[in-house]
Amino acid sequence: MAENGLNLARGVIAVNSDIYDLHLLAFVLVSCIGLIVFGLMIWSIVYHRKSRGVSASQFHHSGKWEAVWTIIPIIILLSFVAPATRDLIVKEVGHQEAEMTISVTGYQWRWHYQYEDEGFGFFSSLAPEHNEARQRGADIDVSTIENYLLEVDNPLVVPVKTRIRFLYTSNDVIHAWWVPDLGLKHDAVPGFVNSSWLELVEPGIYRGQCAELCGRDHAFMPVVLKAVSKQEYHQWLENMKQVKAEQGSKPEKYTGIESNVVEENNHE
Numbered sequence: 328m329a330e331n332g333l334n335l336a337r338g339v340i341a342v343n344s345d346i347y348d349l350h351l352l353a354f355v356l357v358s359c360i361g362l363i364v365f366g367l368m369i370w371s372i373v374y375h376r377k378s379r380g381v382s383a384s385q386f387h388h389s390g391k392w393e394a395v396w397t398i399i400p401i402i403i404l405l406s407f408v409a410p411a412t413r414d415l416i417v418k419e420v421g422h423q424e425a426e427m428t429i430s431v432t433g434y435q436w437r438w439h440y441q442y443e444d445e446g447f448g449f450f451s452s453l454a455p456e457h458n459e460a461r462q463r464g465a466d467i468d469v470s471t472i473e474n475y476l477l478e479v480d481n482p483l484v485v486p487v488k489t490r491i492r493f494l495y496t497s498n499d500v501i502h503a504w505w506v507p508d509l510g511l512k513h514d515a516v517p518g519f520v521n522s523s524w525l526e527l528v529e530p531g532i533y534r535g536q537c538a539e540l541c542g543r544d545h546a547f548m549p550v551v552l553k554a555v556s557k558q559e560y561h562q563w564l565e566n567m568k569q570v571k572a573e574q575g576s577k578p579e580k581y582t583g584i585e586s587n588v589v590e591e592n593n594h595e
């Protein structure tokens with residue numbers, strides 16, 4: 328997660344690193360173009376100003392120069408096309424080889440994860456301690472809370488060395504599921520399904536947030552993805568299935584945000 332950083336996250340997967348490099352390439356090229364164009368403009372404004380006695384030349388139309396300033400931008404644009412297309416293809420077709428599927432559904436203001444192959448799912452909401460802290464506002468020093476507003480009650484658990492297909496949709500308004508270190512940022516749109524994929528090598532915890540302004544508590548629906556070994560994943564799965572079986576057909580307990588306290592505080 329970037330901490331006051333200005334650049335993109337390089338991330339932990341190959342395609343994310345490629346996106347980072349592409350972004351830098353574009354940034355450097357665009358900066359050079361900006362410097363050249365504004366440099367020429369400023370130079371021309373200063374050295375060809377009227378007070379120096381310079382008079383405007385009267386030429387018009389130059390087939391040669393028009394060809395030059397059309398062909399050079401085309402070459403510059405084409406130099407982006409190859410790497411950008413390569414990354415897009417990798418992002419778009421990779422999910423076809425997926426070994427498992429997880430549906431991510433946006434809710435105001437929490438995420439629901441459905442393990443499609445296992446037939447169970449759960450809500451993932453802002454961790455209660457963080458929810459309480461943010462509602463108390465200035466009463467509490469939030470810098471003492473680790474990963475403030477980036478912690479959930481039930482993280483999304485996935486196995487490493489497994490290709491996972493993610494399907495994104497929404498139950499109400501448009502949300503976006505964003506985990507910078509994984510290069511994943513996909514809109515969750517009601518009535519529409521987007522897809523992407525992920526395959527991690529190393530276990531780890533990755534954090535993100537909703538990246539689409541989705542209403543009052545937009546800032547309070549973080550994403551926590553926990554990648555564990557296959558063995559640990561299967562243990563977790565057994566555990567979850569047992570919990571689900573005990574719950575039976577009861578509606579899922581939702582431990583997330585009920586932010587009435589904030590509203591009450593505001594009604595003074």
Ligand SMILES: [Cu+2]
Pocket residue numbers: 433501502503537538539540541545548
């Ligand atoms: Cu949202």
